[in-house]
Amino acid sequence: MTPLWTAAEIAAATGGTASADFAATGVAFDSREVGPGDLFVALTGDSTDGHRFLDQAFAQGAAGAIVSAGTAHPHVRVDDTFAALNDLGRAARARMAGTVIGVTGSVGKTSAKEALFVALDRSLADAVHRSVKSYNNHTGVPLSLARMPRETRVGVFEMGMNHAGELSALTRLVRPHVAIVTAIAPAHTEFFPDEAAIADAKGEIFQGLEPGGVAIVPFDSPHRDRLIAAAAPYAARTVTFGMGRDADVRAVEAMRLPSGASFVTAKLGDRELSFTLAQPGMHWVSNALAVLAAVDAAGADLARAGLALAEMGGLSGRGARFLARVDGGDMLVIDESYNANPASMRATLAVLAEEPGRHVAVLGEMRELGDAAADYHAGLAEPILAARVETALLVGEAMAPLAQALEARINVVHVPDAATALGRLQDLARAGDAVLVKGSNGVGLSRVIAGLGGGT
Structure with a gap:
């Protein structure tokens, strides 16, 4: 196996x-994720110091460390x-001679990134790399x-942000040839005056485009023209x-x-492609169109x-489905436990609406919504009713x-935490x-999923 990094290459890239x-053969900064042959980067921060875990990392098979x-x-x-981790990232990007795709958006960026990976890997087997999990900061x-x-x-890289200026720095590190904004929606509104400001922050991804680069933006977004203008200089x-x-x-x-x-029929200019999209919901149709634009x-x-x-298949925490055993048989569980904002809540409730059987929604609070949080939460009432939810x-x-x-409109159970939610769900599920x-x-609704026998 060709090594990912030699000590000499690491020293040259970082000035160390x-x-x-x-x-x-790999890189990690979380000592719990270190495996045989990995390079362990001992990051230091306000609450932890990776140097404390050097012995653990090497006991797990680390080949070397940055210290x-x-x-x-x-x-x-x-x-x-x-700084050395950033230098190593720059060096990896500099030596890569292929195409780099960057993905951001208020919703759908991880799903689009994973869909892009499988779509590209189908024709470029073992030659496609993507960021794992939601490593986007x-x-x-x-x-x-x-x-x-x-x-x-x-290479396919997800980039996230919750403050203006963050994407500008990340995209200049990634230097994509293709940059996608999946959607603009209320998310992290605690840190932005309005949705237009969120669009401006997401539009920063275009600032890192390589010469000749392609910007991909959502046509149906009210912020479409704003995103197109953000892309125009780059x-x-x-x-x-x-x-x-x-x-x-x-x-x-x-x-x-x-x-x-x-079943989707898509047009790309004068070309037409018909395909089956395994993931349910119109939000996934939108993701698929963005993926096809990037593949092209x-x-x-x-x-x-x-x-x-x-x-x-479904992604853990982002649409994975499984059957959980309850008295008398099974119930279908739709695992969207990883994250939520008003737009993604509405999208997944619409998916639930199409399912047979009694509908139960286990919904956790949405965070970083600022002064409008109460209105955003109350605003989910109508989508919940439209989804024919019997118990929320x-x-x-x-x-x-x-x-x-x-x-007084449907059965409502309001609990303080995920552990209590699991117990109540197990009591009422049929x-x-x-x-x-x-x-x-x-x-922490992943604990509910785990308690039902799902997750990874």
Whole structure:
């Protein structure tokens, strides 16, 4: 196996000094994730110091470490380990001769990133690299870059933000050839005056485009023109996707199948592609159109991308489905536990609406919504009723306005935490139920999923 990094390459990239020769096949900064052959980056912060975990990392098989303090283990010593991680990411990007795709958006960015990976991997097997999990911030992005094999032909990187200026820095690190904004919606509104400001912050992704780069923006968004204007100084070409007739990549037809999947016919200019989309919901149709636009911009095979989308399974925390055993049989659980904002709540409630059986919604509070949080929560009442939810199990203090809005209209159970929610759900669940579990990640609804036998 070709090493990902040698000690000499790490030293050259970071300006550090190597204590010994070693070769690493992976990179990690969380000692719990270190495996045999990995390079461990000992990051320091306000509440932790990776140097405390060096012995653990090497006991788990680390090949070497990046450190800023003395150690007897094989290492490259630098002044600042966080700066060194960024330097390593830059070096990985510099030596990669293929195509880089950057993805951001208020909703759908992780799902689109994963769909892009499977779509591209179908025709470029073992030559596509993507950021794992939701490693999309100031530490996750350079880590994902540093993990990119030198032979990669296409790299797909998710970038997130909750303050203005953050994406500008990340995209200049990634330097994408193709940059996607999936959607603009109320998220992190605690830190922005309005949705237009969120669009401006997401539009920063275009600032890192390489010469000749392609910007991909949602046609149906009210902020479409704002995003197009943000891309104009940096993109050689802007491609729109959506349902509107004038979108560059548009869905001519999107028909729900009995299985819950969608049959989609998409037009890309004068070309037409029909495919089955395994993931249910119109929000996934939008994701798929963005994916096709990026696959086309990268020069990859559209037909094979369509086949991959037909076979793509649900993502843990983002639409995975499983059957949970209850008295008398099974209930369907839709795992959307990873995160939530008003737009994604509405989208997944619409998916629940299409399921047979009694509908139960386990909904955790939505965070970082600022002064409008009460209105955003109460505003979920109508989508919940439209989804024919019989019992709403609401988790967290911020759900109080929604509980009040639903009072006397459906059965409402309002609980303080995920552990209590699991117990109440197990008490009220019946065979044949369809249960949606969704909330902001900090609420911890993944514990409900785990308690039902799902998750990874």
